[in-house]
Amino acid sequence: MIDKTVADAASAVADIPDGATVMIGGFGRAGQPVELIDALIAHGAGDLTVVNNNAGNGDTGLAALLAKGLVRKIVCSFPRQSDSWVFDELYRSGRIELELVPQGNLAERIRAAGAGIGAFFSPTGVGTELAAGKEERTIDGRRYVLEHPITADFALISALRADRWGNLVYRETARNFGPIMATAASTTIVQVDEIVPLGAIDPEAVVTPGIFVNRVVAVGERRWLQDGAFVGGVDLEGRPVDAATEEAAR
Numbered sequence: 001m002i003d004k005t006v007a008d009a010a011s012a013v014a015d016i017p018d019g020a021t022v023m024i025g026g027f028g029r030a031g032q033p034v035e036l037i038d039a040l041i042a043h044g045a046g047d048l049t050v051v052n053n054n055a056g057n058g059d060t061g062l063a064a065l066l067a068k069g070l071v072r073k074i075v076c077s078f079p080r081q082s083d084s085w086v087f088d089e090l091y092r093s094g095r096i097e098l099e100l101v102p103q104g105n106l107a108e109r110i111r112a113a114g115a116g117i118g119a120f121f122s123p124t125g126v127g128t129e130l131a132a133g134k135e136e137r138t139i140d141g142r143r144y145v146l147e148h149p150i151t152a153d154f155a156l157i158s159a160l161r162a163d164r165w166g167n168l169v170y171r172e173t174a175r176n177f178g179p180i181m182a183t184a185a186s187t188t189i190v191q192v193d194e195i196v197p198l199g200a201i202d203p204e205a206v207v208t209p210g211i212f213v214n215r216v217v218a219v220g221e222r223r224w225l226q227d228g229a230f231v232g233g234v235d236l237e238g239r240p241v242d243a244a245t246e247e248a249a250r
Helices: 010-012 034-043 062-067 085-092 103-115 178-184 243-249
Strands: 021-024 048-051 072-074 098-101 121-124 135-138 142-147 152-162 185-195 213-220 232-234 241-242
Touching: 010 034, 010 213, 021 034, 021 178, 034 062, 034 152, 034 185, 048 062, 062 072, 062 135, 103 121, 103 142, 103 178, 135 152, 152 178
Parallel strands: 021 048, 021 152, 048 072, 072 098, 152 185, 185 213
Antiparallel strands: 121 142, 135 142, 232 241
């Protein structure tokens, strides 16, 4: 019987070794697998290379992983924003390495890894420092640089629900990098709000098939959701924001 569920987040990440390359899903806080990140911090694996769109927000999730000094290098497209003070301090003091990748190239390099594409030519970054040392080619009169896939030992992603086979459904924009990261890693570990019986997920609604998933752990519904609906959250400073406030701000 195929059953990819594990008891808790700690068990799910227990075999991630020092020096591993770990993809972490999320676009900022949306879709970030916070419980898996917290478990990785407690596990203590270090010298990690992390692939993520951002470089952490505030003091939680990915930022907390960076703050513990467990990450040697981060590969991302958007390292600096108003609440990226953890990364800023580490980078300015030379305690973390950064590989800056334009967002479209980042997504395509991850997708290419999952699709088995050896490399591809992209016009993004031509003529800038990001293209330094890369092969360049002119195609139909336009300049391109050669980009290579990004693979990982592990991917940590968040989804809304799964069955025991690992078929995944995401919640709206929290989907972001999850589907492509799931295909690009040797081992994909997923936290979900709930695990449902086989057959409860409409096959037409499955975004990531279970063949790309190795482990699933249920962590419960997000605190800012209630029965799948938004009921509140926090702003960039961590202050509570309710649904009425959000609606008034639109």
